[in-house]
Amino acid sequence: MEFVRSFDYRRNWFFPLFVVAGLVWLLAEPAKLDAIPAVGDLIGPFAGMAALLSLVAIGTVIAAYLLRPVLDRGPQAERALRWVGYGLIIAFFACMPLYVEAIPHASMLKMTVAIQFMIVIVGLNLLTGFGGQISLGQGAFFAIGGYTLAIGFREWDMPWGWSLLIAPLIAGVLGFLIGIPALRFKGPYLALATLSLAVTVTPLAKKFEEFTGGVQGVAMFGKLSVPFWQDNLDRFFYYMTALLALLVFVLAANLRRGRFGRALIAIRDNETAASAMGVNVALYKMTAFGIAGAFAGLAGALNGVVIQFVSPDQYSPLLSIRFLVGAVIGGVATINGAIIGGLFQQFVPDVTVSINKSAPDAIQAIILIVVMYTMRHGVAGFLQETWRYARSGLRLRKPGAGGTAVVETVVVVEREEVVIVRQDGGGAA
Amino acid sequence: MTEFIQLVLAGTANGCIYGLLALALVLIYRSTHIINFGQGEMAMFSTYICWSFLNAGMGYWVAVPLTLILAFAAGIAVQRVLIRPVQNAPELTIVIVTLGLYLFFNSLALWIYSGVPKPFPLPTGIRQASWQVGDIFIIPYHLFIFAVLITLMAVLYVLFQRTKLGLGLRAAAAQPASSRLVGINVNWMLALGWGIAAAAGALAGMLSAPVVQLEPNFMATILIFSFASATLGGFDSPPGAVVGGIAIGNIVALGGRYIEFIGTQLDIVLALVVIVAVLLIRPAGLFGRQVVQRV
Structure with missing residues (x-):
């Protein structure tokens, strides 16, 4: 139970709270909660999400415990395990048609849209x-994608x-150019x-009626032909979107790991220092805008293809806000967080809309x-932290298990640091 | 010419409302360097509260001050409960929390009051018919809005420049650390700033509700215009916000009429052009202080 002791409750005080909320939700009969009008309706989704999160977190700790023998073999084993994890996620999305019916509220179409959100969010x-540039305008690039198609x-x-092909190009170039004033x-x-930007899209689309079809929009129902699975369009679009998303994720992960990502992080953390180190701040910022714009444009075009309808009211400023909310809840400085963010944005509104039309927001x-x-680093950041805590706690429990003396000292130093920090905090307060 | 003057009159009246909400934004920005994206929605919700009072049979001149007091208290509460914990967090966190406020109040209003537009009365004692001076029609309510704005500016001037409390408010905004050393309760000063801002915003909401109909999104456009006003006037200058507001009101009124492309649909684009132009040419705005950053 070293983990329980080594857990930093002061920073993660909410975690036990979530566990309790989740347990209450699991144990209490939903019917009893429903007896309290409105309150019961509201508690349901919150407690449900808390329960889900705490279950995943507990699963993370258990996984760290069970996988200890493998993990203690060194960083290479850890890397291999990470690939297994990615493989599992890909397998989950690849086998979607098998069990999508069994997941409440889910359908192939909704999953497709969720993956499109992920592309924008990544x-x-x-x-x-990573770049530290707040954007509330991704909906505009999403709209550019949709209207390129339409x-x-x-x-x-x-x-x-x-x-x-064209939508990401246009949106990317526009994003790059918008990066200039954004500097x-x-x-x-x-x-x-x-x-x-986000606010302008809808009125502009309504204004240029001769191209955009104005308020009525452009309907493409049944007019988009696909090479195969003609009888199962949803499946075709799902796999197409998922494959493109995989590409986008790989690209984003590589960008983040390489020179580009390091430069962005340097700019975010200290622009002056980064520029002194020879990082071309302007170029990197603009490129980041361009890439984010291109991803949003691709997702927008995909969305238009799947919905087969494009109209100005789909691209309200709220859409842009939702993208940012999804990114933040998933974990804004992570790549994997986009998966959580996309699923959240698709399914949480979908589940809660039954309470009231305005309940989702x-x-x-x-x-x-x-x-x-x-969790300032979002759900993905929280899970990473849990994993790290679990690892350091568990490693302490079993000294010498496969690890070397070096690992031991590192752990001890970490522990001492924690203690010192706590003493300081106590002293100052 | 008559039309021009007519447009300027209407534009100035609208501009006063933008200026009021911009004032709210500036009061918060000046002391905490936060742009409150939820300001407009807080004002919208206050206006709904006022509507509920009026609907319950209360008189206009009772309901409005009562709402202002409530809005003031709510502003303080929001700052103490929601904003203070993230006061020193990165900018993204604060922007996200205020966006959360935006979403929350917007959906709460839709939830409680539904999206059906509600009529909001003119203040009792203000006549509906307009006065005619030569060819020009003067709408009494426009004069009323202008008078309210002038009064509020005077009250705020006295509060900030002539009272000890105002001195504390200004000190807390300018030099939080030093103010703390001389015994000013900076946290409370910041909260008071939020309270005043919320009340000013609520006033903007209640003044504009009779003109545009009261519905959950009615402040969204006004908020964008107020952002433009505050940017134009300078985000740290309260008089600048008001002047900027009146300027934006006129730009929108005249631009919508005389620039064919803009029309009535794209008036928001004008506000955005102003925002971007000001930020590019003179980021501090007309009356703002240029900030030199030390590295």
Whole structure:
């Protein structure tokens, strides 16, 4: 039970709370909760999510415990395990048609849209999480993607496949160019300036009626042909989206690991220092905007293909806010967090809308604020932290198990640091 | 010419409302360097509260002050409960929390009051018909809005420049650390700032509700115009916010009429052009202080 003792309760005080909330939810009969009007309705989703999160966290600890013999073999084994983890995630999405019916509220179409959200969010994670540039305007690039498809279809009868190539290009170039004025803005000002992008889209699309079809939008129902699985469009679009998403994730992970990612992080942490080290701040920031824009454009075009309908009201400013919310809840400075963010944005509104039409936004707002207080690095960051705690706690418990003396000292030093920090905190208070 | 003057009158009246909300944004930005994305929605929700009072049979002149007091208290509560824990967090965290406020109040209003627009009355004692001076029609309510703005500016001026409390508020905003050393309760000063801002925002909401109909999204556009006003005037200058507001009101009114492309649909684009232009040409705004950063 070293883990329980070594856990930093002061920073993660909410964790036991979540466990308790989850247990209450699991043990109490849902019917009893429902007896309290409104309150019961509201507690349900919150406690359910807390339960899910605490179950995953407990699973993480148990996994760290069970996998100890493998992990203690060294960093190589750890890396191999990570690949197994990625393999499991890919397998989960690859085998979706087998069990999608069994997941409540889920369907192939909804999963497809969730993956499209992930594509946008992973771009936003690069831009905001690693680059430190807040963007409330990703919905605008999403709209550019959608309208590339729609206008191409309407004006030139362009095959939809082309839009998947052209949309990211257009959105990427525009993103890159928008990066230029964005260089002058910082923090909340940048949020403000990018929000203005999001706000402009709907009126502009309504204004240029001759291209965009105005308020009515462009309907493409049944007019998009696919090479195979003609009788099962949902499945075709799902696999197409999932494959493209895999590509995007690999690209993003590589960008994050390499020179680009390091430069971005350096800029985020200290722009002056980064520039003194020879990082071309302007170019990297603009590129980050371009990449995030291209990802959003791709997702927008995919979304148009799948929904087969594009209209101005799909691209309200709220959409941009939702992207950022999803990114933040998943974990903005992570790549994997985008998976959680995308699923969250698709399914939490879907589940909570049954309570009340405006419940999804209210619940999201509360979750958002709670997440900001309790897990500043989002769910993915929280799970990473749990994993690290579990690992260091478990390693201490069994000295010499496969590990070397070096590992031991590192752990001891870590422990001492924790103790010292606590003493300081106590002294100052 | 008549039309021009008419447009300027209407634009100025709208601009006063933008200026009021911009004032709220500036009061918060000046002391805490936070741009409160939830300001407009907090104002919208206050306006709904006022509507509930009016609906319950309360008189206009009772309901409005009562709402202002409630909004003031709510502003303080929001700062103490929600904002203070993240006061020193990275900018992204604070932006996200205020966006959370935006989402929360917006959906709460939709939940409680539904999306059906509600009529909001003119203040009792203000006549509906307009006065005619030559060819020009003057709407009494526009003058009323202007008068309220001037009064509020005077009250705030006296509060900030002539009272000890105001001195504390200004000190806490300018030099939090030094103020703490001389015994000013900086945390409470910041909370008071939020309270005043929330009340000013609520006033903007209640003044604009009779003109545009009261529905959960009615402050969203006004918020964008207020952002433009505050940017134009300078995010750390309260008089700048008001001047910026009146300027934006006129830019929108005149631009919508005389620039064919803009029309009535794209007036928001004008606000965005102003935001981007100001931030590019003179980021501190007309009245703001240029900040030189030391590295």
